[in-house]
Amino acid sequence: MQPFAFQTARDERDALAAGAAGGRYIAGGTTLIDLMREEVERPEWLVDINGLPMRDIRATADHLIIGALARMAEVAADPATAQLQPMLAEALNEGASPQLRNMASIGGNLMQRVRCPYFRMLDAPCNKRAPGSGCAAIDGINAGHAILGTSAHCVATHPSDLAVALVALDATLMVRGAAGERTFPVEELYRLPGDTPHLEHSLQPGELIVEVRVPRGAFAEHARYLKVRDRSSYEFAVVSVAAALDIRDRTIWEARLAAGGVGTVPWRLRASEAALAGQPLGVEAFRAAGQAAVQGGRPLSGNGFKVEMLRRTTIRALEMAGKTG
Numbered sequence: 001m002q003p004f005a006f007q008t009a010r011d012e013r014d015a016l017a018a019g020a021a022g023g024r025y026i027a028g029g030t031t032l033i034d035l036m037r038e039e040v041e042r043p044e045w046l047v048d049i050n051g052l053p054m055r056d057i058r059a060t061a062d063h064l065i066i067g068a069l070a071r072m073a074e075v076a077a078d079p080a081t082a083q084l085q086p087m088l089a090e091a092l093n094e095g096a097s098p099q100l101r102n103m104a105s106i107g108g109n110l111m112q113r114v115r116c117p118y119f120r121m122l123d124a125p126c127n128k129r130a131p132g133s134g135c136a137a138i139d140g141i142n143a144g145h146a147i148l149g150t151s152a153h154c155v156a157t158h159p160s161d162l163a164v165a166l167v168a169l170d171a172t173l174m175v176r177g178a179a180g181e182r183t184f185p186v187e188e189l190y191r192l193p194g195d196t197p198h199l200e201h202s203l204q205p206g207e208l209i210v211e212v213r214v215p216r217g218a219f220a221e222h223a224r225y226l227k228v229r230d231r232s233s234y235e236f237a238v239v240s241v242a243a244a245l246d247i248r249d250r251t252i253w254e255a256r257l258a259a260g261g262v263g264t265v266p267w268r269l270r271a272s273e274a275a276l277a278g279q280p281l282g283v284e285a286f287r288a289a290g291q292a293a294v295q296g297g298r299p300l301s302g303n304g305f306k307v308e309m310l311r312r313t314t315i316r317a318l319e320m321a322g323k324t325g
Helices: 012-020 032-037 072-077 079-084 086-094 098-103 106-110 161-168 270-276 283-293 305-323
Strands: 005-008 024-026 045-048 057-059 063-067 172-177 180-185 208-215 223-228 239-248 251-260
Touching (some): 012 024, 057 079, 072 079, 072 098, 072 106, 079 086, 086 161, 086 223, 086 239, 106 208, 239 305, 251 270, 251 283
Antiparallel strands (some): 057 063, 063 208, 239 251
């Protein structure tokens, strides 16, 4: 591990000033410290933000509001989450081991780096780690890589389970920085790799995630998160689907779906949503949505199975959501 300076932020103004000057924010550190040990990440200055008052979990008339420093375990166990957005609790509990859930913050979870093995191999080309060096996964071992949103420069999957659920639920982020405060959809936090895969998010230098806002509404009652993985504990998704339905009189008025494990970003399944809108609740609508989910998929040499797995996982997640409530 490379030497680094360490600072504890006294308040938000102190944190933002340090971030604007080049400091890297650290909360739980469950991803960053690992990457520093492997010398994949080499920050010169860490800013501990754990003392900032951003751990509240509260409900308003319109939203479930989650502070960026709330821990995954805290949010999953909070009664407001269970009552207003139980799918979030499901995604959080599926996302990591109990030890990690006790440490990892909500903001940190959303900002975690990719889990591509080549990203962590310093002797392998990786455009995320070393722009312009190439992508070893494209012609390498790529069973765990993306089939949606890929480019000739990167095929790594986004790792967060929470982000998939938040994208499906149209959640927004409030962030603050030197230029002030702004709010935008969680979906817009993430950038497709294109020809600049090292640019993974839309935050400005020094911007700090303050809170997540999840809309309340008709989708909470019929919403499930289904994660398919190689083992039952502490494993990233091979394929996952967050499915939320607004059902009235056995008709699907609206649907919200997103997928993980298959996209370079949390992948909103808009074609599936369109296939479901206005349809009678049932297997025929779910099958149409499953077929729509795989549109545009571009499998690699080792992950063609994800096309069929995504189709089937979408159908099963919808079956589960349709029975909830």
